[in-house]
Each structure stands twice: as structure tokens, then as C-alpha cells.
Amino acid sequence: MSQPINFTPGPSQLYFTVEDHVRTAFRDGIPSLSHRSKQYEGIYKKAVDGLRELLGLPSNYAIVFTGSANEIWERIIQNLVEEKSFHLVNGSFSKRYFEIAQLLNKKPAKLEVPLGKGFDTVTIPAGTELLAITHNETSSGVSLPLDFIYQLGEQHPTALITVDAVSSLPFPDFDYTKLDSVFFSVQKGFGLPAGLGVWMINDKCIAKAEQLMSKGISIGSYHSIPSLYSFAVKNQNPETPNVLGIYLLGQVVEDMLRRGIGTIRKETEYKAAILYQVLENHPLLKPFVQDVAFRSKTVVVADCGEHTESVTKLLQSKGMHPGDGYGSFKKSQLRFANFPTHSKEQFELLVDTLNAFRV
Amino acid sequence: MSQPINFTPGPSQLYFTVEDHVRTAFRDGIPSLSHRSKQYEGIYKKAVDGLRELLGLPSNYAIVFTGSANEIWERIIQNLVEEKSFHLVNGSFSKRYFEIAQLLNKKPAKLEVPLGKGFDTVTIPAGTELLAITHNETSSGVSLPLDFIYQLGEQHPTALITVDAVSSLPFPDFDYTKLDSVFFSVQKGFGLPAGLGVWMINDKCIAKAEQLMSKGISIGSYHSIPSLYSFAVKNQNPETPNVLGIYLLGQVVEDMLRRGIGTIRKETEYKAAILYQVLENHPLLKPFVQDVAFRSKTVVVADCGEHTESVTKLLQSKGMHPGDGYGSFKKSQLRFANFPTHSKEQFELLVDTLNAFRV
Numbered sequence: 001m002s003q004p005i006n007f008t009p010g011p012s013q014l015y016f017t018v019e020d021h022v023r024t025a026f027r028d029g030i031p032s033l034s035h036r037s038k039q040y041e042g043i044y045k046k047a048v049d050g051l052r053e054l055l056g057l058p059s060n061y062a063i064v065f066t067g068s069a070n071e072i073w074e075r076i077i078q079n080l081v082e083e084k085s086f087h088l089v090n091g092s093f094s095k096r097y098f099e100i101a102q103l104l105n106k107k108p109a110k111l112e113v114p115l116g117k118g119f120d121t122v123t124i125p126a127g128t129e130l131l132a133i134t135h136n137e138t139s140s141g142v143s144l145p146l147d148f149i150y151q152l153g154e155q156h157p158t159a160l161i162t163v164d165a166v167s168s169l170p171f172p173d174f175d176y177t178k179l180d181s182v183f184f185s186v187q188k189g190f191g192l193p194a195g196l197g198v199w200m201i202n203d204k205c206i207a208k209a210e211q212l213m214s215k216g217i218s219i220g221s222y223h224s225i226p227s228l229y230s231f232a233v234k235n236q237n238p239e240t241p242n243v244l245g246i247y248l249l250g251q252v253v254e255d256m257l258r259r260g261i262g263t264i265r266k267e268t269e270y271k272a273a274i275l276y277q278v279l280e281n282h283p284l285l286k287p288f289v290q291d292v293a294f295r296s297k298t299v300v301v302a303d304c305g306e307h308t309e310s311v312t313k314l315l316q317s318k319g320m321h322p323g324d325g326y327g328s329f330k331k332s333q334l335r336f337a338n339f340p341t342h343s344k345e346q347f348e349l350l351v352d353t354l355n356a357f358r359v
Numbered sequence: 360m361s362q363p364i365n366f367t368p369g370p371s372q373l374y375f376t377v378e379d380h381v382r383t384a385f386r387d388g389i390p391s392l393s394h395r396s397k398q399y400e401g402i403y404k405k406a407v408d409g410l411r412e413l414l415g416l417p418s419n420y421a422i423v424f425t426g427s428a429n430e431i432w433e434r435i436i437q438n439l440v441e442e443k444s445f446h447l448v449n450g451s452f453s454k455r456y457f458e459i460a461q462l463l464n465k466k467p468a469k470l471e472v473p474l475g476k477g478f479d480t481v482t483i484p485a486g487t488e489l490l491a492i493t494h495n496e497t498s499s500g501v502s503l504p505l506d507f508i509y510q511l512g513e514q515h516p517t518a519l520i521t522v523d524a525v526s527s528l529p530f531p532d533f534d535y536t537k538l539d540s541v542f543f544s545v546q547k548g549f550g551l552p553a554g555l556g557v558w559m560i561n562d563k564c565i566a567k568a569e570q571l572m573s574k575g576i577s578i579g580s581y582h583s584i585p586s587l588y589s590f591a592v593k594n595q596n597p598e599t600p601n602v603l604g605i606y607l608l609g610q611v612v613e614d615m616l617r618r619g620i621g622t623i624r625k626e627t628e629y630k631a632a633i634l635y636q637v638l639e640n641h642p643l644l645k646p647f648v649q650d651v652a653f654r655s656k657t658v659v660v661a662d663c664g665e666h667t668e669s670v671t672k673l674l675q676s677k678g679m680h681p682g683d684g685y686g687s688f689k690k691s692q693l694r695f696a697n698f699p700t701h702s703k704e705q706f707e708l709l710v711d712t713l714n715a716f717r718v
Binding site for chain 1: 363365367369370371372373377378381385388390391392393394425426427428429430432433458459462463464544546551552553554555575577579580581582583597598599600601602603604
């Protein structure tokens with residue numbers, strides 16, 4: 001109990017092997033390695049090959065790195081949209097993705113529903129070039145079912161389907177052949193220090209970026225898709241990247257491969273099930289997301305109302321740190337990350353403690 | 360002699376206190392800290408306040424963070440240039456800064472001189488909005504005298520003066536009142552793991568970015584100057600940043616303040632002087648930069664011709680790693696970083712070894 005358990009949804013608790021890998025990195029001189037050296041190319045390749053295997057990524061996808069998922073929002077709009085993106089907005093992060101398209105002088109459209117809700121019927125304007133879908137809204141704990149996402153894609157075969165999986169991967173078992181770009185940042189499900197975005201793009205994305213460039217539209221410079229891709233095939237980055245971050249990602253992905261993605265997914269399901277169960281049955285607490293179909297497995301949001309502060313204190317007294325509710329729900333909700341680093345035992349302690357909570 | 364000495368100009372040798380600070384960071388839970396917490400704001404403030412003191416930065420400057428110096432090149436062009444930037448090009452990095460302006464569909468102009476040369480008279484086109492000056496060309500070891508930079512600024516009072524000091528800071532004692540923006544990345548003179556760019560911008564830069572935005576020109580989104588600035592005043596970043604990198608920067612700056620910037624500068628002068636002296640007097644080696652006025656103190660480039668490989672082997676046999684020559688000079692030059700982490704004793708060993716080199 002000496003080490004507190006961090007349930008904040010990001011930055012979250014480090015994957016339990018990270019500190020050891022950092023020690024090894026310093027011993028082996030990784031942080032002062034040239035990003036143009038063969039040794040660095042090996043580090044890049046290990047991270048990318050490991051991710052491909054862990055996530056089952058088809059060979060028509062490239063994996064490139066940015067500074068953050070915020071940057072990926074911007075690069076997607078810049079590289080893949082001439083005018084019209086369409087955004088499913090149901091929380092602060094999906095809303096921000098839409099606003100970025102506005103700031104880049106595109107003409108985005110959106111369907112917006114209240115925080116905590118999913119989507120029913122979606123009507124997408126003709127000529128939409130790109131669908132911006134947030135798989136898991138970190139602010140509200142709403143996750144979109146995969147079949148719903150695939151269906152949108154099938155109904156709009158000319159649009160690129162992009163999925164923000166910032167706070168869900170590596171949990172979702174995406175069929176990447178039905179998507180065009182998926183991205184995440186490493187400080188959530190992968191349990192790594194923040195400062196790295198991971199962007200997966202298929203050949204259709206590369207072609208679209210080249211098409212915009214050939215029309216004379218600026219798609220950025222060092223981090224345009226063609227620039228990123230031209231370095232990725234050499235296992236390099238255009239700029240001096242977060243070398244330590246990419247090294248740690250490769251190591252943690254290797255650890256996850258050893259554990260097995262099937263095991264990680266089953267444990268995630270189990271931990272989510274026991275937490276939702278206690279919230280469903282509790283006299284004072286309840287799940288924020290009403291519709292079971294839209295409940296996130298990786299970020300569980302609890303409505304604690306007037307008891308929020310007491311619940312927080314009780315958890316903290318047992319060495320557990322919940323995440324605050326987002327924005328206006330700061331005083332009435334708590335958020336619990338359910339990431340691969342959180343053990344079944346930690347979740348059982350969490351659930352037992354919540355179960356015993358009374359006024 | 361067990362630990363090799365890394366003279367590559369970046370990523371370079373870590374500042375000698377970094378590994379200890381990383382240990383403390385993990386012990387204190389820094390890598391999983393929320394970037395919206397009070398504790399994080401303290402980390403941000405410490406780094407920024409420390410840099411202000413170390414560099415003597417006036418109060419009309421803000422300090423903001425990006426993923427790399429490459430990103431700062433792009434953000435400068437995007438935020439501070441409607442059409443016309445003017446670039447002093449004398450190597451690969453200053454050339455890249457120019458090319459980024461082209462890729463962003465601006466209309467940059469340049470004065471280009473061969474690698475290894477400085478500039479004589481500079482004629483700047485009327486209507487130039489921004490001067491892009493690379494203080495220290497990492498590729499060639501050419502550094503521009505500060506008075507030359509200030510003079511350009513005085514002759515063009517309506518242009519913003521931006522200085523790329525990627526591989527020179529904290530050595531140069533800039534008069535920031537004669538400049539408008541200065542930037543660097545942390546893996547060079549500050550001896551930190553790569554993955555963080557540090558961008559200093561004065562009030563004129565903030566006003567210019569706002570002016571472009573009010574004209575309906577896109578200046579980017581989360582990393583536009585107004586967005587970065589609105590978070591910087593709260594000691595925060597728009598995105599989840601490289602928290603560990605910013606923490607380590609604050610710690611190393613504190614170490615440098617304790618040592619004294621005067622001492623660091625004097626030692627840098629001394630180490631550069633003894634290295635240039637041996638190159639000047641050596642029968643087989645010579646400095647690449649002929650004109651003494653343009654010789655960099657922080658990246659010293661040696662013409663080793665056909666002896667390049669033998670010199671490298673000799674140095675490596677004594678535990679020292681020189682940097683390769685840049686681009687087409689890979690086989691005929693060596694580059695030596697002279698950063699604050701490189702001790703006088705290490706430079707004396709380097710100089711003695713080079714001095715003893717014969718065929």
C-alpha cells in the first residue's frame with residue numbers, strides 16, 4: 001500500500017515496467033543517441049513492429065510519431081481535408097477536434113449530442129471528405145460501439161474514416177481494414193510518460209495528402225504525411241524526436257505482447273464489469289452513462305453527486321487516487337481509468353471500497 | 360574512463376546531473392502527474408523562471424514549449440509571417456528553415472553563402488516582415504557575431520528578428536531587447552533527452568500573430584502563439600506536454616544557476632580556445648571555418664581530410680566519441696560539441712589526444 005494507485009484517466013499510472021526500462025535506457029546511453037544512427041533505427045523499428053503485432057495492423061498502414069494527440073488532430077485536418085470534415089461531437093475532446101478544423105480555415109460540420117450520450121441516426125452531408133470519430137470520450141466515459149463506427153464508414157465509402165482512440169487503445173480490437181487512420185497518445189492505455197503521439201495512417205491517407213499538395217494546398221512541413229512517411233520507411237523521424245519515449249513504447253509493447261493482448265482485453269472487460277456492477281447497485285453512486293451500449297470500458301465515469309468529496313477522501317485513505325470529473329462535473333463526478341497497468345487486485349480493492357461507502 | 364565522452368553536437372552528452380533528476384522524478388510520481396494540477400504548474404513555473412534568470416530574459420518575453428525546434432521553425436512562419444520572411448542561409452539547418460516557409464506557401468527570400476562561410480553585406484528586400492537568423496549552424500560550425508545580428512535588426516526596425524540558437528544557448532549572452540524571438544531545443548547545450556523545443560517570444564510577436572488571425576489567416580490551432588500564450592500565463596500547456604522533459608529542464612537550469620552562467624560562459628570560451636589552438640597548429644588537421652570572426656564556440660568543426668577515420672579511431676580508443684561531419688563532409692570532417700556538460704578536463708584530454716595525432 002506504500003505506492004498510491006493512480007486511476008486518473010491521463011496522464012495515468014505508469015505501466016509497471018516503465019521505471020526499469022528507464023534505468024536500462026540511461027545505462028545504455030539511449031537519451032544521447034543520434035536519431036540518425038543505426039541503433040536508433042532499431043529502436044524505431046522495434047516500437048513500430050511491436051505495435052503492428054499487438055494491434056493487428058495491416059501492412060497498408062504506416063505508423064508515425066508526433067508530439068501529442070493534439071498535434072495529430074491538427075495534422076489530420078491539414079493533410080486530409082481540403083474543405084469538409086464531419087465530426088461526431090459528444091464531449092470536450094471531440095469538440096476540440098472540430099474546433100481545430102475551424103481554426104485551420106476548413107469548413108467542418110458536426111453532429112453534437114450532450115455529454116454522456118452516444119449517437120443514434122447520423123446524417124452526413126454530401127461531399128464530406130473525412131469523418132472525425134472519437135472512439136472514447138475521456139471527458140464523459142462514452143465509447144462508441146465498433147459496429148456503429150464501421151457502419152458509418154460503409155455508408156460513406158468516399159470519406160476517410162479517422163478514429164481518435166487516445167484513451168482506449170490497446171483495448172479495442174479494431175478491424176483496421178474498415179478504417180483509414182487511428183491514433184492515440186502514450187500516457188493513457190500504454191502507461192508511458194507524456195510527450196508522444198502515435199499516428200497510424202493507411203495508403204489512402206498518404207494518397208490524399210499528396211493530392212492536396214499537388215493542388216498547391218499547404219499540408220505543413222516537417223510533419224506533413226509525405227514528410228513523415230518518407231522518414232518512417234527508413235525507421236526515422238524528420239526532426240529529432242522524443243527518442244526516450246519511442247524507446248519506452250517499444251519496451252512496453254514488448255511486455256504487453258508477452259502478456260498477450262487477449263489477456264489484456266479479457267482483464268479490461270472483467271475490471272470494467274465489476275466497477276459498473278458496484279455503481280449500478282450502489283444506493284448513493286451511479287454510472288454517468290445511462291445507455292449500456294455506449295459505456296466505456298477504459299474510462300468509467302461515476303456520478304457521485306454531493307458525495308464526491310467523501311468518496312475521494314475514502315479512496316485516498318486507502319491509497320487510491322480517482323480522477324476528477326471533467327469541467328462542470330468536477331464536483332459531482334469521478335473518473336476511473338481502466339488501463340492495462342491497473343491490476344485486477346487494484347480494481348477489486350477499488351470496488352470493495354466503493355461498495356462499503358455509506359454516508 | 361569507463362563512461363564514454365560524447366562530443367556529438369546533438370543529441371549530445373547528457374548534463375551530468377540528469378540521471379539523478381530522472382530518479383527523483385520517478386520517485387515523486389512526476390511522469391504520471393496531471394498537466395492541469397497545481398504541482399505541474401509549479402514545475403512549469405520553475406523551468407520558465409529559471410530560464411529567465413539564467414538567460415537574463417526581459418519581462419516582455421514569454422517562454423512556451425513545443426515538441427522540437429523543427430516545430431518552432433514552422434510555428435514562427437505560420438504565426439509571424441503573412442508573406443515575406445528573409446533567411447540568412449549558410450548550412451543545412453538555416454536552409455531547412457527557409458524551405459519550411461516555402462512549404463507553408465509564404466514568399467520567403469534568402470541570401471545563401473557556402474557551408475563554412477559567414478555573411479558580409481546583406482541586402483534585405485523592402486517589406487520583409489521577419490528575419491530568420493541561425494545564430495549557430497550546427498552543420499558547419501559557423502556562428503554569427505552578436506553585433507552583426509543586432510545591426511541587421513537596427514537597419515530593419517519593422518521586421519521581427521528571430522534567432523535560431525538551437526546549438527548555442529545557454530552560451531551566447533544575447534541582448535534580448537534587440538531581438539524578438541529566440542529558440543532552442545533541449546538536447547544540445549542543456550544536455551537533456553530530446554523531445555522538447557523552447558520558444559521565447561516577445562510582445563511584438565504576440566501582437567503580430569493576433570494581427571494575422573484578425574485578417575482571417577490561419578495561424579494553426581493548439582500551438583498558435585495566442586493559444587500557447589493563453590496557457591503560459593497559467594503555467595500550463597494547451598496539450599498534454601512532455602512533462603518529464605519540462606521537469607528535467609527546470610532542474611538542470613537550477614544546477615546551471617548554482618554553477619553560474621558567468622562560469623559556464625568562461626569555461627566554454629576556454630575549451631573552444633584550446634581546441635581551435637590545437638587545430639590551428641596541427642600539421643594534419645585544421646579548423647573548417649577560416650574566418651575567426653565566424654567560428655562557433657559551441658560546435659567546433661575540424662577538417663581532418665583523409666585522416667578522419669584514424670582520428671576517430673584514436674579518440675574512440677580513449678573513450679571519446681566525436682560527431683561525424685555533416686552531409687557530404689561525413690568522411691572528411693569531425694564535429695565537436697562544446698556544451699556546458701563537457702568539462703575542462705574532458706576538453707584537455709581531447710586536445711592532448713588530437714595534439715599527439717600523427718600518421
